[in-house]
Amino acid sequence: MSSLFLQRKSSSSKRLALTAINSLLSGNSITRNSVVSPKFQNYVATSRERAPVPSFAHFYSATRCFHAGRALRAEYAVADLSDADDRRSSSGVADDGLEIAKLGISQEIVSTLARKGITKLFPIQSAVLEPAMQGRDMIGRARTGTGKTLAFGIPIMDKIIQYNEKHGRGRNPLALILAPTRELARQVDKEFYESAPGLDTLCVYGGVPITRQMSSLDQGVDIIVGTPGRVIDLIKRGSLNLSEVKFTVLDEADQMLNVGFADDVETILGYMTQKHQTMMFSATMPKWILKLTQKFLKNPVTVDLVRVQIPAVYILSS
Numbered sequence: 001m002s003s004l005f006l007q008r009k010s011s012s013s014k015r016l017a018l019t020a021i022n023s024l025l026s027g028n029s030i031t032r033n034s035v036v037s038p039k040f041q042n043y044v045a046t047s048r049e050r051a052p053v054p055s056f057a058h059f060y061s062a063t064r065c066f067h068a069g070r071a072l073r074a075e076y077a078v079a080d081l082s083d084a085d086d087r088r089s090s091s092g093v094a095d096d097g098l099e100i101a102k103l104g105i106s107q108e109i110v111s112t113l114a115r116k117g118i119t120k121l122f123p124i125q126s127a128v129l130e131p132a133m134q135g136r137d138m139i140g141r142a143r144t145g146t147g148k149t150l151a152f153g154i155p156i157m158d159k160i161i162q163y164n165e166k167h168g169r170g171r172n173p174l175a176l177i178l179a180p181t182r183e184l185a186r187q188v189d190k191e192f193y194e195s196a197p198g199l200d201t202l203c204v205y206g207g208v209p210i211t212r213q214m215s216s217l218d219q220g221v222d223i224i225v226g227t228p229g230r231v232i233d234l235i236k237r238g239s240l241n242l243s244e245v246k247f248t249v250l251d252e253a254d255q256m257l258n259v260g261f262a263d264d265v266e267t268i269l270g271y272m273t274q275k276h277q278t279m280m281f282s283a284t285m286p287k288w289i290l291k292l293t294q295k296f297l298k299n300p301v302t303v304d305l306v307r308v309q310i311p312a313v314y315i316l317s318s
Helices: 010-027 057-058 083-090 107-115 125-134 148-167 183-193 210-219 228-236 253-258 263-269 285-297
Strands: 140-142 177-178 201-204 221-224 247-250 275-283 302-303 315-317
Touching: 057 177, 107 183, 125 140, 125 302, 140 148, 148 183, 148 247, 148 253, 148 275, 177 183, 177 228, 183 201, 183 221, 201 210, 201 228, 210 228, 210 247, 221 228, 228 263, 253 263, 253 275, 253 285, 263 275, 263 285, 275 285
Parallel strands: 140 275, 140 302, 177 221, 177 247, 201 221, 247 275
Antiparallel strands: 302 315
16 A cells, blocks of 8 residues: 655645545545645655655655756655745745845846746745845855855845946956866856856866966956866966955865865965955865864854755754
8 A cells, every 4th residue: 555654734734634544545546636735845755656654864855946846756745734834924925935026136137037937036045045145154054956056146146236336347356156066166157147147257167278267367257156276276377366355155165175175275265365255055064164164254154954854944043
């Protein structure tokens, strides 16, 4: 007999559970439409085949990320309605996310994202966005796929647009995003230039002629995204000046340690003695990460997206 796992309890989900249990006891199949509620966020179910009840770890690995909006493919599904939904509804926060148009940010960003079909942020992204917009230093425990790039990118892009309108565009970058691999660097860079095409972004990494990157820097950039090794090379050649950087992000910092970029990262951060905002994201927190935090971050907020079991709920502490 198929096993059925009901994650949360509410008045609606109790009625759904009774329907499901009655159908199972009577030997009838449960159709998807007879169980699923329009308020669903996640689904957990099993197939017709005999199988063990899924573990909590397996269930929580199926979290909704930035582009996700599809239900998990399953034969049977039960609506996942949580107390967190009720809390958000009572506080006036929409179940389906925070509207980007209501953030008070540049219309250029709002319009560009809308053309891409992005009009709202999920609560898990708001956990990153809110302290980032406040200018707070941040330590974010987050895995790849949580949509954090757009969450920390929106405040950076918006503030650079405002700065350029007031002071004019300069030659040196105002934001530096470090990534452990060229693949991640290119992905982050793509997110930035597609969201704010009016800003000049440059992605730098090894394996390509450094002279091209030096030439682009000579023309002036707003945002530079790159791997620590190539960033160090450009600094040593005198092409990259970090003295005007106002925003620094270390994405997947623990992976930088794993691939041997620890010394380069500390050297790069040491170049920026001016006041700036630093945000660091890492799935794990080895001692090196804690060392960086104590040395380079000021009164950081901690946003924990790894311990979170329900995508719509986040832990925020300072």
